[in-house]
Amino acid sequence: MSSTVDSPISSSKIQIHQLDRLAPRSAFLLFYAGHPPHQTMISSLSARHIARIARQQPLRLFSSQDSLVVTNVHEESGVAVLAMNRPPANSLSLELNEAISTSLKQIESNPKIQSVILASSNPTIFSAGLDITELISPSDERLPKFWNSLQQVYIDLYGSRLATVAAIQGHAPAAGCMLALACDYRIMHGGHGEEHLPTIGFNETQLGIAAPPWMGQLMVRTIGFRPAERALALGTLFPPSEALNAGVVDDVITEQSSSESNEVLKALLPEALQSQTSNPVMIKAYEEAACYAKIPPQARVASKLVTRSESLKEMQMTREDDTQHFCGFITHEVVQKNLMKYVEKMKQRGKAKKS
Numbered sequence: 001m002s003s004t005v006d007s008p009i010s011s012s013k014i015q016i017h018q019l020d021r022l023a024p025r026s027a028f029l030l031f032y033a034g035h036p037p038h039q040t041m042i043s044s045l046s047a048r049h050i051a052r053i054a055r056q057q058p059l060r061l062f063s064s065q066d067s068l069v070v071t072n073v074h075e076e077s078g079v080a081v082l083a084m085n086r087p088p089a090n091s092l093s094l095e096l097n098e099a100i101s102t103s104l105k106q107i108e109s110n111p112k113i114q115s116v117i118l119a120s121s122n123p124t125i126f127s128a129g130l131d132i133t134e135l136i137s138p139s140d141e142r143l144p145k146f147w148n149s150l151q152q153v154y155i156d157l158y159g160s161r162l163a164t165v166a167a168i169q170g171h172a173p174a175a176g177c178m179l180a181l182a183c184d185y186r187i188m189h190g191g192h193g194e195e196h197l198p199t200i201g202f203n204e205t206q207l208g209i210a211a212p213p214w215m216g217q218l219m220v221r222t223i224g225f226r227p228a229e230r231a232l233a234l235g236t237l238f239p240p241s242e243a244l245n246a247g248v249v250d251d252v253i254t255e256q257s258s259s260e261s262n263e264v265l266k267a268l269l270p271e272a273l274q275s276q277t278s279n280p281v282m283i284k285a286y287e288e289a290a291c292y293a294k295i296p297p298q299a300r301v302a303s304k305l306v307t308r309s310e311s312l313k314e315m316q317m318t319r320e321d322d323t324q325h326f327c328g329f330i331t332h333e334v335v336q337k338n339l340m341k342y343v344e345k346m347k348q349r350g351k352a353k354k355s
């Protein structure tokens with residue numbers, strides 16, 4: 001099935017192909033940047049989102065302090081912020097994943113916005129990765145839905161028409177690292193002294209599980225085959241300077257700096273992030289996002305898709321198999337035992353910290 005609607009992003013025409021056979025609830029948005037041979041894929045959206053765009057209806061904005069994500073836009077600079085807001089650790093539950101995808105789509109539907117900063121309302125944790133409690137004794141109904149929602153976040157972020165900048169204030173293990181790697185630019189905080197260094201990486205093997213192929217390949221595409229192969233096998237969590245050297249992040253910032261951007265940040269940041277207006281990571285993230293926002297969007301999007309469209313297509317084609325594999329793997333008795341042990345350790349550590 002295919003239909004054409006006016007693009008909410010530009011005056012171009014967008015053609016929508018419903019790829020029922022490959023991904024029943026998804027569709028590719030095909031964007032004509034110039035002539036048909038230059039047709040490029042921007043993103044995949046759920047059928048529900050497409051129906052809304054076709055009717056030109058705005059998506060619901062998540063903005064209250066109780067929301068799982070908080071967002072705000074600054075149309076003058078073309079920059080938006082989308083911050084995860086699920087205490088204590090922004091671990092990714094089904095609901096948080098869905099909120100990220102929905103909010104990203106809502107921001108994308110504003111034609112004045114060209115960049116988004118992916119951030120956290122927690123100043124020491126970007127995201128702790130998957131909510132491990134989703135993985136323990138899961139229900140047959142929720143587990144595939146949960147995994148689908150994570151795949152969708154990856155597809156939406158990696159294929160977004162927006163330039164995406166990750167403001168990594170603190171820890172970003174496993175799927176938290178995936179969120180950052182799916183962005184266009186990554187800025188990490190250097191930490192507060194040797195004892196409080198945040199880390200980033202795919203630590204799955206340390207939990208007795210393995211990162212799925214699309215996540216592992218994301219690391220391969222970011223840091224290269226051999227370093228990624230080793231980091232994936234060992235479950236390496238990189239502290240900031242090592243993450244920078246390996247290419248996991250693009251920038252590490254520690255110094256507090258005053259900047260002209262402070263004033264804009266006051267207007268841009270949602271209430272839950274107002275304490276971060278003079279945070280160096282946020283300042284740098286804003287400056288980078290504003291820089292991307294000045295590039296002619298059609299050229300920027302076309303260039304992004306040179307490197308991303310193949311892996312996004314692959315993801316769409318293997319999505320159902322990936323979900324089946326994930327559900328089979330996670331519910332395996334040995335994996336369940338490993339996960340329970342890991343959660344027990346995590347709780348003991350939490351108790352020790354509090355006492």
Ligand SMILES: CCCC/C=C/CC(=O)SCCNC(=O)CCNC(=O)[C@H](O)C(C)(C)COP(=O)(O)OP(=O)(O)OC[C@H]1O[C@@H](n2cnc3c(N)ncnc32)[C@H](O)[C@@H]1OP(=O)(O)O
Pocket residue numbers: 088089091124125127128129130131132133171173174175176203204207209210211212325326329346347349350351353
């Ligand atoms: C085919 C299979 C593919 C499977 C793919 C999996 C990808 C994944 O994402 S697996 C998840 C991997 N995540 C982790 O291993 C992170 C575990 N957490 C931590 O290492 C630390 O919490 C942290 C480094 C992120 C932060 O450390 P910090 O000392 O600041 O805080 P804590 O006291 O440890 O944690 C605070 C609070 O949050 C709870 N929590 C932390 N992480 C998770 C999580 N991933 N899921 C659920 N809950 C989590 C932790 O238990 C604490 O709770 P309490 O305050 O109630 O004790």
